[in-house]
Amino acid sequence: MAENINYKHLHYFWVVAKEGSIAKAATKLHITPQTISGQLSMLEDRLNQPLFDRIGRGLQLTETGRLVLRYADEIFELGRELSDVLRGAPQFGASEFIVSAASAIPKTIVYKIVKPALNLSEEINLVCKEGPIDAILADLAVHEVDMVLTDTPLSSAFSIKAYNHFLGESGLSFFAAPDLAKRLSGGFPECLNRTPMLLPTKQYAIRQLFDRWINDIDLFPMVKGQYDDSALMKSFGQAGFGVFFMPTVIEHEVCEQFQVEVIGRTDEIKQRFYAVSSERKVTHPAVAAICDKARDIIFK
Template sequence: MLNLRQLHYFWMVGKTGSIVRASEQLNLTPQTISGQIGLLEETIGTALFRKTGRQLELTDAGRQALPYAEQIFQLSGELESLFRAQPGQAQVLLRVGVADVVPKSIVYRLLAPTMALSEAVRITCKEDKLERLLADLAIQRLDLVISDSPMPPNLDIKGYSHKLGECGISFFATRELAERHGSNFPAGLHTAPLLVPGADTMVRQRLNRWFAEQKIQPRIIGEFDDSALMKAFGQSGNGIFIAPSVIAAEVCRQFGVELIGQTDAVNEAFYAISVERKVDHPGILAITEGARRDLFT
């Protein structure tokens, strides 16, 4: 069995990048930490660090081990907090993965109902590509993944997709672009500078079909997996951009842009993916019920 103290020293050195910095944080001598890591390497039969000049860098084995150590000591901290909590004050942990294509405003409004629960809920959010989030879900590093698409059928991962709702999309632009291209929607989008979601997103595929049906060919000047970055470019007047219609008023207010058109022919759907068909986590229930009751009515 691994010595957790030795593993903790390895984690601190890997995280800080230096035995000296780790020794300062742990209030130990560098020799103690170096010796304990050496014992750990003897136990597992492989080197975790290599010297490059005066610096230490992780070996391949060290790079693979560091995320596991990170998770072990993160969970250890959460367990310690649980033990220290006063009776009646224990928090319910909700670990949420968010696909990077989901707008942050949608994520906030989906998670907001958990803050109104009678039970104290502590949320941790991780944003990443859907496939990596689902891998974490499969090994129970996450309780829930929020995505713009259901569970991909080609992945060998057990999971269930709970549809939260769907809505049409709206087009936004600065006042200057709106005056130039917004008077005759959607025909005014023809040759207009457009900022769009990445090619792998569901809404991009639907958007392309709709443009073809409308015989519209905008001038695409940017593709973004991160919806917040797309809005930032749109706010600066670089192009027209889209967002779900349920947050249209919020987008106009937050980014100082104008709504130039909306269509229900192109919709965005949002899903909560869990490892359970029937969820009983109070936080997940609050998210699914709140979405269907208040957001996607």
């Protein structure tokens, strides 16, 4: 294997391998196919081995090509990690910090978790997004966000390289509009039996835990609504359409903002919260502040 590989040539090879053709790579890189072909040939000459087999109009990696691709993946992944670290380093002007939160996480929780990052410096420019967990983890995989907030830890089901940082957990409080609360009979949790309820959709871990809990204690609430967005669920709850639950850690804020009453609490179900980042050991100062403060203050 030759020494002193030209990394520009290696990058062209990497994009061609990922895109599957020279034409697609040329479009992505905004250069001509002829330029890419020439650079690939120079790389193959330097390595003294072919990287692709030309099959018709298509390309197929050779054994050497697959080996080089594995190394190229690691090289350019390190380059992206370096960019992430530098993005968190002190610099002149505002430093952009991009956070995506799973839609089911209450906005008050997101605020409490993210606030410590803003206290680091007035120069931090916060960008907050939300969406389904699959979509926001995909953004993390391509380094379009710095951190994902979720109550569902990253697992092998998600084929991305990222790491969970446990922030804390909270039991659940159950809420109802005053008129609905007056109509409930019996103590908690028996009062949930045959009672209209508003729940997160089944894609969320907390909904699965709730379903197991009511099954274990033989309760049969009437599901009146299922929501991807926690704020929308609370609004329907405020209007009296059903009982809903939120983490106990924000119980006071929910009662005050939505004029609802607490009808009961349980620690038998706990909602866990995670920050997911591309770093195993957190070096981004904003992510580090979030992890430290959440564990020490919010979920103490």
